[in-house]
Each structure stands twice: as C-alpha cells, then as structure tokens.
Amino acid sequence: GAGVSQSPSNKVTEKGKDVELRCDPISGHTALYWYRQSLGQGLEFLIYFQGNSAPDKSGLPSDRFSAERTGGSVSTLTIQRTQQEDSAVYRCARSFAGGGETQYFGPGTRLLVL
Amino acid sequence: KQEVTQIPAALSVPEGENLVLNCSFTDSAIYNLQWFRQDPGKGLTSLLLIQSSQREQTSGRLNASLDKSSGRSTLYIAASQPGDSATYLCAVLYSGGGADGLTFGKGTHLIIQP
Numbered sequence: 001g002a003g004v005s006q007s008p009s010n011k012v013t014e015k016g017k018d019v020e021l022r023c024d025p026i027s028g029h030t031a032l033y034w035y036r037q038s039l040g041q042g043l044e045f046l047i048y049f050q051g052n053s054a055p056d057k058s059g060l061p062s063d064r065f066s067a068e069r070t071g072g073s074v075s076t077l078t079i080q081r082t083q084q085e086d087s088a089v090y091r092c093a094r095s096f097a098g099g100g101e102t103q104y105f106g107p108g109t110r111l112l113v114l
Numbered sequence: 115k116q117e118v119t120q121i122p123a124a125l126s127v128p129e130g131e132n133l134v135l136n137c138s139f140t141d142s143a144i145y146n147l148q149w150f151r152q153d154p155g156k157g158l159t160s161l162l163l164i165q166s167s168q169r170e171q172t173s174g175r176l177n178a179s180l181d182k183s184s185g186r187s188t189l190y191i192a193a194s195q196p197g198d199s200a201t202y203l204c205a206v207l208y209s210g211g212g213a214d215g216l217t218f219g220k221g222t223h224l225i226i227q228p
Contacts, residue, residue, distance in 0.1 A: 002157065002159075031214065033214070033215060033216075035215070035216075035218075041220070042118075042203075042218040042219060042220040042221070043158075043203070043205070043216070043218040044218075045215030045216060045217065046215075047215075048214045048215055050214075059215060091157065091158070093158075098214050099214070100145045100146050100165075100207050100214070102148065102160050102163050103148070103160065103216065104160060105150075105157045105158040105159075105160075106157060107156070107157045108157055
C-alpha cells in the first residue's frame with residue numbers, strides 16, 4: 001500500500017457522540033497530514049504535523065476538532081459532539097520530511113453521523 | 115482564497131485515444147503541483163509531482179506540464195486504456211503558507227470505453 005494505515009475503515013455514530021480516528025504511517029516519515037473529503041466536495045486540508053508538532057491548526061473546521069501526534073508516528077483526529085455535516089471520508093497522508101515532497105495517502109476512514 | 119479548478123468535470127472517450135485533462139489555479143505563487151488518481155471507494159495514488167521550477171514531468175504514458183505564470187497545468191494521457199478509468203485530481207502546494215497542505219481541485223471523472 002501507500003505506507004499509511006487508518007482505522008477504523010468505517011465508523012457510524014450518533015449525533016453528539018465523540019469519535020477518534022487513527023492514522024499510522026510507516027516509520028521514518030516525519031510529516032503527516034489530515035484531509036477531509038465530503039460528498040460532492042474536493043479534498044479539504046485540515047492539519048499538518050512535522051514530528052509531533054502542528055505549526056498551524058487554522059484548517060480545522062471548528063473547535064470540536066482536535067488532533068495530536070505522539071512519538072512522531074501515530075496520529076489521532078478527534079471530533080467532539082459530532083454533527084451530521086461531519087460525515088465525510090477522513091484521509092491521512094505521509095511524506096518523508098514535508099517541505100513539498102510527494103504525499104502518499106492512506107485508504108481513509110468513512111465517517112457517517114446519523 | 116486560493117482555488118484549483120479542473121475542467122472538464124467528466125470525460126468519456128474510446129479506448130486508444132490521447133486525452134488532456136486541465137487544471138487551473140488562482141495564485142501563481144506555488145511550490146509544486148501534484149496529480150493524483152482516485153479509484154471509486156479507494157484512496158489516492160500519486161501520479162506525478164512537478165516542482166514550480168519545472169515545466170513538465172513524465173511517467174510512462176502520462177505527461178504533466180506546468181505553466182506557473184498562467185496558472186495552468188495539463189495531464190496528458192497517451193493511448194488511453196480502460197484501466198485508466200478513474201477520477202484524476204490536481205493539487206497545488208502554495209508557497210509560504212507554512213501549513214504544507216495541498217489545495218485540491220474537485221477532479222475530472224474519466225471513463226475509457228472499451
């Protein structure tokens with residue numbers, strides 16, 4: 001694959017519940033990205049990590065969204081108090097060191113909020 | 115707001131034809147441009163990356179060009195095959211943002227008729 005695994009592959013939740021999405025890139029890739037792909041919309045950039053640090057969180061849609069990365073590897077994207085408009089495919093990508101290198105995408109997590 | 119536009123939104127051609135997909139972007143201050151392929155229900159596969167200083171990149175039957183001054187890129191597919199059927203996405207990395215996230219177009223849905 002693309003050296004990025006995401007879990008779960010599918011998630012159905014009820015409005016108002018919290019969800020946690022996970023991204024696990026292959027080791028040695030310091031840059032990690034989260035995107036969202038809503039039905040009928042293009043891919044929307046959410047946040048970027050260089051190591052464990054996210055220099056710019058302004059792409060997150062609201063304060064219900066947060067992300068963290070620990071140990072320079074696994075990252076979690078948390079959505080609190082989910083809303084129906086949060087339904088989308090959440091995609092994670094990696095690159096070796098950031099800085100405009102090729103981004104390789106994982107299979108995504110399909111989130112449905114009922 | 116920086117925007118990436120892809121024309122046409124959909125294209126259907128007979129097998130064997132050469133074809134061109136178009137991408138335009140509003141801000142010429144780009145770092146690089148990347149073309150992806152997305153198969154239904156699947157993740158994104160990187161096809162070609164063109165740095166802002168380059169004019170074109172080639173991989174097999176694919177050739178991508180970049181004209182930064184006019185804000186345009188094209189993806190040329192030679193001798194199309196049914197296996198080329200997919201959605202093709204153009205994505206731009208803008209300079210100086212620090213966020214390192216790609217700005218995507220909405221894609222061209224390509225069908226190659228056997």
